[in-house]
Amino acid sequence: MRACALFSSVLTALGFAVFVATALPPARAADAPDPAADAKAFRDYFVKKFPKVKLDDFVNGPYSMNEDMRKQWEEKEQFPPYEFALEAGKEMFATPFKNGKSYADCFANGGIGVRQNYPMFDEKEGKVVTLELALNRCREANGEKPYSYVKDEMASLTAYMAFTSRGKPFDIKIPADPRALEAYQEGKRYFYTRRGQLNFSCATCHVQSPGERIRAETLAPALGILNAMPIYRSEWSGMGTISRRFTTCNSQIRGVPLEPQSDEYRNLEYYLSYVSNGLPISGPGARP
Amino acid sequence: MASTIRVRAINSGDITEVQALIQHPMDSGYVKDAQGQTIPAHFIQQLTFEYDGKAVFVADWGPAVSKDPYVKFAFKGAKKGDDLKVSWVDNKGASDATTAKIQ
Amino acid sequence: MSRTIGAIALAAVLLPATLIPARAASDADFKTAYAAADAAEKQAGALRNQWTTTEAALAAARKAAEAGDFDQAVAQAREADALAKASIFQATSEKEAWKALEIK
Numbered sequence: 001m002r003a004c005a006l007f008s009s010v011l012t013a014l015g016f017a018v019f020v021a022t023a024l025p026p027a028r029a030a031d032a033p034d035p036a037a038d039a040k041a042f043r044d045y046f047v048k049k050f051p052k053v054k055l056d057d058f059v060n061g062p063y064s065m066n067e068d069m070r071k072q073w074e075e076k077e078q079f080p081p082y083e084f085a086l087e088a089g090k091e092m093f094a095t096p097f098k099n100g101k102s103y104a105d106c107f108a109n110g111g112i113g114v115r116q117n118y119p120m121f122d123e124k125e126g127k128v129v130t131l132e133l134a135l136n137r138c139r140e141a142n143g144e145k146p147y148s149y150v151k152d153e154m155a156s157l158t159a160y161m162a163f164t165s166r167g168k169p170f171d172i173k174i175p176a177d178p179r180a181l182e183a184y185q186e187g188k189r190y191f192y193t194r195r196g197q198l199n200f201s202c203a204t205c206h207v208q209s210p211g212e213r214i215r216a217e218t219l220a221p222a223l224g225i226l227n228a229m230p231i232y233r234s235e236w237s238g239m240g241t242i243s244r245r246f247t248t249c250n251s252q253i254r255g256v257p258l259e260p261q262s263d264e265y266r267n268l269e270y271y272l273s274y275v276s277n278g279l280p281i282s283g284p285g286a287r288p
Numbered sequence: 289m290a291s292t293i294r295v296r297a298i299n300s301g302d303i304t305e306v307q308a309l310i311q312h313p314m315d316s317g318y319v320k321d322a323q324g325q326t327i328p329a330h331f332i333q334q335l336t337f338e339y340d341g342k343a344v345f346v347a348d349w350g351p352a353v354s355k356d357p358y359v360k361f362a363f364k365g366a367k368k369g370d371d372l373k374v375s376w377v378d379n380k381g382a383s384d385a386t387t388a389k390i391q
Numbered sequence: 392m393s394r395t396i397g398a399i400a401l402a403a404v405l406l407p408a409t410l411i412p413a414r415a416a417s418d419a420d421f422k423t424a425y426a427a428a429d430a431a432e433k434q435a436g437a438l439r440n441q442w443t444t445t446e447a448a449l450a451a452a453r454k455a456a457e458a459g460d461f462d463q464a465v466a467q468a469r470e471a472d473a474l475a476k477a478s479i480f481q482a483t484s485e486k487e488a489w490k491a492l493e494i495k
Contacts, residue, residue: 038494038495041494041495042494045494076358078296078307079294079296079307079308079309079358081309081356081358083294083309084309084311084356188493189489192489192490192492192493193485193489194481194485194488194489194492195440195481195482195485196442196443197442197443197444197474197477197478199481201489201492203492203493204492207492207494208492234354237354237355237356238355251443254442254443254444255440255441255442255443256441256442256443256446258439264439
């Protein structure tokens with residue numbers, strides 16, 4: 001009898017919690033997605049949260065929120081740890097494939113200064129195409145084996161492409177295609193959805209707590225977080241791509257990571273890049 | 289193969305400030321690869337900066353130094369345009385050297 | 392006072408559960424428990440929300456079973472089952488709950 005009473009009160013509490021969570025009224029009329037309004041609200045949130053940080057400085061992640069880290073980083077930037085990768089990437093980019101073609105043939109403007117346009121929505125495929133995906137597709141179209149998405153060659157190539165695009169503002173477009181809007185919405189949903197045993201969403205760290213520490217790390221703001229990719233992480237003692245960042249974020253919150261470049265990650269990158277539109281590309285970056 | 293050493297030496301007045309970045313795995317010998325096999329220790333044992341035939345900076349390193357190490361120091365007595373020689377030797381006997389002009 | 396009631400209540404809940412496995416678990420017990428956990432984890436997979444801890448518990452269950460320790464294998468499989476069900480609950484409730492976090 002007593003056990004029953006306890007049990008039912010637990011049930012009630014649980015039911016109430018679920019009710020509260022689902023009953024939150026939507027702030028906007030219906031569920032009509034409005035990416036432009038989202039991006040503005042996203043930017044305003046960070047600007048208001050960090051009134052001292054200049055808008056373009058958000059792309060420098062934790063360095064924009066911690067004076068001491070910034071000084072160390074500025075010194076490091078005179079001799080950045082991604083330099084070897086950058087040089088390797090430049091060489092790889094210029095080396096033709098076996099069939100005589102090269103990466104430059106796969107991209108607008110020969111692949112120089114185009115990083116800010118990725119990910120783009122491919123209306124033929126009906127899906128988001130990230131830079132990493134485009135690079136591997138370029139390889140495969142020319143009879144070469146695709147690279148691992150997470151590090152080494154892929155990081156070097158994207159490092160070079162980002163470097164040639166430094167300072168150019170993110171310019172992600174959502175074409176008038178319902179599938180593009182849906183990809184954006186799905187990316188947004190992924191960003192805010194809690195997952196893993198630790199019950200974290202991307203937003204838990206990068207919206208609610210940027211500038212705070214998680215153990216020894218200072219969390220970066222979600223605004224402009226992809227502008228610095230790929231990055232040399234001292235923790236990894238090596239380079240990592242956006243794919244690497246997404247998969248390790250997932251495993252750190254005890255979620256089984258999805259396949260790199262799965263639809264979810266492509267959509268997430270689409271959303272996250274879109275809401276950082278207007279902020280300059282700063283990659284390749286260096287992070288502790 | 290490009291050099292494993294990046295070095296920049298800048299002179300101002302009597303002081304020459306040297307920065308160097310060296311590409312090296314610096315394996316400690318305590319790390320396992322994805323197959324569970326221990327990666328053997330592989331690290332730079334000695335790093336030397338020479339100016340005018342004389343060592344101005346010598347570092348005896350061990351396995352605890354990070355991958356792709358970065359070094360910064362300053363010394364007195366050099367002039368703009370002079371040569372600074374940098375070299376390293378690792379525990380497997382491999383080595384590399386380069387010469388930079390002091391700017 | 393209320394603490395005592397709580398303790399009694401907890402004991403009442405726990406007692407039957409601890410009394411059931413009077414005998415050592417068998418291979419069949421393990422297979423049943425593992426199949427249930429595995430099915431739940433597959434469902435979590437379909438929801439794209441598996442947990443690394445579920446995978447670890449499943450692996451530990453298999454390892455214990457291989458070593459013939461079926462008590463441990465069953466315990467790990469049940470742990471995996473509970474974790475997988477929690478991940479399913481999370482994925483299901485987040486279908487709507489994520490909106491509460493959105494910046495607007």
